[in-house]
Each structure stands twice: as structure tokens, then as C-alpha cells.
Amino acid sequence: MVDGSQALAPPEVPDVARILRANRRALARLMAVRLLIAGLLVAVPVVISRVTGVNSFFLVLPIPVGVGVFILTVYRALYGTRVSRCARVLRHYPLEFHPRVLKKREQWTEYGNVFAVRVTTRGQHGAPLMLAVNADGRRRWPEGVEESGAWLAGDLPFGGVLVVPGSNAMLFLKPADWDKTARKREEADAERLATAQRAKLTRRTKYTVTMRSRAL
Numbered sequence: 001m002v003d004g005s006q007a008l009a010p011p012e013v014p015d016v017a018r019i020l021r022a023n024r025r026a027l028a029r030l031m032a033v034r035l036l037i038a039g040l041l042v043a044v045p046v047v048i049s050r051v052t053g054v055n056s057f058f059l060v061l062p063i064p065v066g067v068g069v070f071i072l073t074v075y076r077a078l079y080g081t082r083v084s085r086c087a088r089v090l091r092h093y094p095l096e097f098h099p100r101v102l103k104k105r106e107q108w109t110e111y112g113n114v115f116a117v118r119v120t121t122r123g124q125h126g127a128p129l130m131l132a133v134n135a136d137g138r139r140r141w142p143e144g145v146e147e148s149g150a151w152l153a154g155d156l157p158f159g160g161v162l163v164v165p166g167s168n169a170m171l172f173l174k175p176a177d178w179d180k181t182a183r184k185r186e187e188a189d190a191e192r193l194a195t196a197q198r199a200k201l202t203r204r205t206k207y208t209v210t211m212r213s214r215a216l
Contacts, residue, residue, distance in 0.1 A: 010097035011165040022168035041066025082172035099149040113139040142169035157184035158201035
């Protein structure tokens with residue numbers, strides 16, 4: 001029989017370097033697949049046209065689609081991925097285990113799915129609602145996080161990184177309502193503020209960069 005202290009013991013601390021490498025590889029694969037699709041949509045009609053001598057509307061139609069896929073891929077690579085920002089946060093904050101992570105809702109955006117989550121701490125109340133996006137650009141919510149909890153690096157009124165135990169899932173977090181959490185940031189001592197500044201979490205995240213203005 002497992003006693004209470006063992007049951008509440010946090011899982012093994014994840015290897016941050018390994019998780020960052022895995023997320024970079026996943027991001028590279030995602031971008032490579034999308035660029036390959038874009039290249040094929042443009043190149044195949046051109047090759048077919050030159051080989052067969054046929055010029056038709058239906059043969060040319062995939063070309064603008066391929067160009068659109070390429071533009072959207074570059075757009076998402078610039079604004080919809082967060083691996084580098086997560087790496088910066090993880091350099092300045094230790095990981096702390098939180099046994100309860102609740103997903104409230106999610107919204108599709110062109111940058112990736114945005115999740116509204118609440119990361120609670122035992123014995124504390126008033127955890128702010130956070131917006132979370134997968135660091136590697138994928139859209140799915142990590143399986144099992146609500147049952148297993150997650151490791152948090154950061155300072156919730158400023159933002160942070162959520163790492164899911166037993167997987168490579170990593171999410172970048174920012175307060176859902178930046179103005180509502182302003183008082184908690186103002187109450188932060190000099191050390192907390194300096195750490196947040198080094199991690200570049202003191203900047204207000206513009207929705208036009210992270211997610212749509214109508215998201216959530």
C-alpha cells in the first residue's frame with residue numbers, strides 16, 4: 001500500500017536540455033513538412049506542364065496554394081513558435097512541480113491553438129488565468145497533464161513555461177489578462193523583477209504576435 005507522502009511525491013525532474021532539443025527537432029520537422037508540401041504544390045504543376053505541354057487553369061491552380069502554404073509557414077515560424085523564449089525562461093527559473101493544471105478552454109488561431117489554463121498551487125488561492133501555446137507549434141493539448149500535473153518555470157503574474165512530466169510537451173505561458181495581474185507584478189520585490197527582466201517576461205505580450213486579438 002502506498003502511503004500519502006509517497007502518493008503526493010512529484011515525478012522525476014525533467015531533463016530541460018533534452019526537452020528543448022526534442023522541441024527544436026519537432027519544430028524543424030513541422031516546418032520541413034510544410035515547406036515540402038509548398039514546394040511540391042509549386043513544382044509539380046510546372047514540371048507536368050513542361051513535360052506534357054499542357055497549360056490549363058486546373059494545372060496552374062495548385063501554384064498559388066503552394067505559395068500561400070509557404071507564406072503561412074514562414075509567418076508561423078516567426079510568430080507562432082516559442083522554443084527560444086521557453087529556453088530563455090528555463091535559464092533563469094528553476095522548475096517547480098504543480099499537481100493541478102486545469103484547461104478551461106481553447107481557441108484555434110493562425111499561430112496555433114491557444115489554451116486558457118489555470119496552474120494552481122496547494123495552499124494558495126487566486127491563481128491567474130493563463131494563456132498557453134505549444135512551444136513547437138503543434139496544436140494539440142498535451143495528454144495527461146490534468147491528471148499528472150506539470151513542472152512550472154517562471155512567475156505566473158509575468159509568465160513562464162509549463163513542462164509536462166513523461167513527455168516532451170512544453171508550453172509558453174502569459175497572463176490571460178495582463179492589466180488584471182498588474183498589481184501582482186507591482187508588488188514583486190527587486191529580485192523577482194530582475195529575474196523576470198532577464199527572462200524577458202516583463203514585456204506585455206501583444207496578441208498580434210502571440211495569438212489573435214479575439215482569442216479566448
